Amino acid sequence: MKKITLLSLLAAFVISCADKSQAPGAAPVPLLPVATVTNENTITDSEYPASIQGKVDVEIRPQVSGNLDRVLVDEGAYVSKGQTLFKINERPFREQLNNALASLHGAEAALINAQLEVDKLTPLVQNKVVSDYQLKLAKSSYRIAASNIEQSKAMVASAKINLGYTNVTAPVSGYIGRLPKKQGSLVSASDMEPLTTLSDVHEVVAYFSLSETDFINFKSHYAGKTIGDKINHLPPVSLILADNNAYPQKGKIDMVDGQFDKTTGAITLRATFPNANGTLRSGNTGKIRLGINHDNAILVPQSATVEMQDKIFVFTLNKENKVSKMPITVIGKSGVNYLISEGVKSGDQIVLSGIDKLQEGQLIQPEKSAPKVAQIINKK
Known part of the structure; x- marks a missing residue:
């Protein structure tokens, strides 16, 4: 009986020793990089x-009506200021110019006749051969003929302008847009759609x-x-x-x-x-x-933060090397860093990485010679 009891105790002792040798040791304290928060001058980007x-973006529109004889540019082409883009049929406008010139020549001839009449009557009135009334009528006819010349000159100038409008030119240098009107199209100054658009870029x-x-x-x-x-x-x-x-x-x-x-x-x-x-x-x-x-802003690397339930947190480190999850208020971004208004202050220490598995109050081992946050930010 004593022998059985001794064997039982020996077996229990062996099993106990085996269990102790197989029991896992305590979890090691993680070694994590830590940095000190400092104030820095920075620029945030929005x-x-x-x-x-x-x-210059300008619509090219015709200023006279007529058939589009030629389209001298292509879509997307670069054109120079003054270059002809479109040619409108000029024959009606050339005939208008010829008609205006003919009217001007007739008015000039009428002015010559009126002048001759005045020259003829002037000595006769002076010698009292004819009455002064006839000379006044002749001078009045002369003034009418002179005004007709001015009117005819204005008609010629207007006809020349309209003839010039048949050449549609580029007001600035730039790139041609779409060309909705093709050769042979009837165009008008009242068209809703322009001939094209021209962009000076x-x-x-x-x-x-x-x-x-x-x-x-x-x-x-x-x-x-x-x-x-x-x-x-x-x-x-x-x-x-x-x-x-x-x-x-x-x-x-x-x-x-x-x-x-x-x-x-x-x-x-x-x-x-x-x-x-x-x-x-x-x-x-x-x-x-x-x-x-x-000026004097507090920056925290985005990689040192964790987002939970629409809030952003960092893990701060106290004097006992225990971490605390601290909410921060982000007011902007500067590159890969957050600009902070509340939550941490200059001099606080934060954990830079490995924060996804940290728990509140967990003990860590700060990595030696960890740089300041400012140095990390400057490197980035």
């Missing part, structure tokens, strides 16, 4: 939808709108007493194209509308961009990226 137009303008709140912030962040002064102090702006790539040339805001749109409650601004290579065309869309300066 993007606003923009519509792009040429510096050596510079383009991008129109975008700011809400009332954004406009108030816009005015408060830049130096200057007037809107004109503030525009002069604005930094260059970027244009983000439809493929999300930035247009290589920077633009300049040069206009703020005089009033808010009553329908949208927004105000329109205009930025001008150089476009020497013709990369941009009228009708392009994009976004204006507007930078706003912030």
Whole structure:
């Protein structure tokens, strides 16, 4: 009996030792990078939808009616100022000019006859051969003939202008749009549809709108007493194209509308961009990226935050190396960083990565020689 009991105790002891050797050890304290929050001067970027137009967008319309004899350009072609684009049948207008010239020649002949009559009667009146009344009638006829010449000259000038309108020329250099009218079409100055549109795009303008709140912030962040002064102090702006790539040339805001749109409650601004290579065309869309300066701002890398239930959190570290989940208030973005107004302050320490598995109050081991948040932001 004693032997069985001894064996039982020995077996229990062996099993106990085996269980202890197989029991998992305590979870190791994670080593995570930590950084100190500091105040920095930065620029936040805000993007606003923009519509792009040429510096000059003009509709080309006929100023006289007639058949379109020739179309001398193609859609999308680049034309120079003064180049002939369309030719309207000129024969009716040339005949009008000939008719006006004939009327002018007749009026000039009538003036000569009236002058001869005055010259003939003047000595006769002086010698009292004929009455003064006849000379007055002759002088009156002379003045009528002179006015007829002026009227005929005006008709000739008008006919020449109309004849010139049969050559439809480019008022500016630029690119031709669509050509809805083809050769042989009857065109008129009263047509609803223009012959084409012409865009001068050596510079383009991008129109975008700011809400009332954004406009108030816009005015408060830049130096200057007037809107004109503030525009002069604005930094260059970027244009983000439809493929999300930035247009290589920077633009300049040069206009703020005089009033808010009553329908949208927004105000329109205009930025001008150089476009020497013709990369941009009228009708392009994009976004204006507007930078706003912030002094002594607190920036937190987006990668150091976690979003839960429409709130954004960071994990702060206390003196005991325990973390706390802290909600933050984001008021803007600067690259890959959040601009913070509440939640953390200068001098606080935050965990930079590995935060997806952290729990409230968890103990961590801060990574030694971790950089400040400002240094991380500057590298990015």
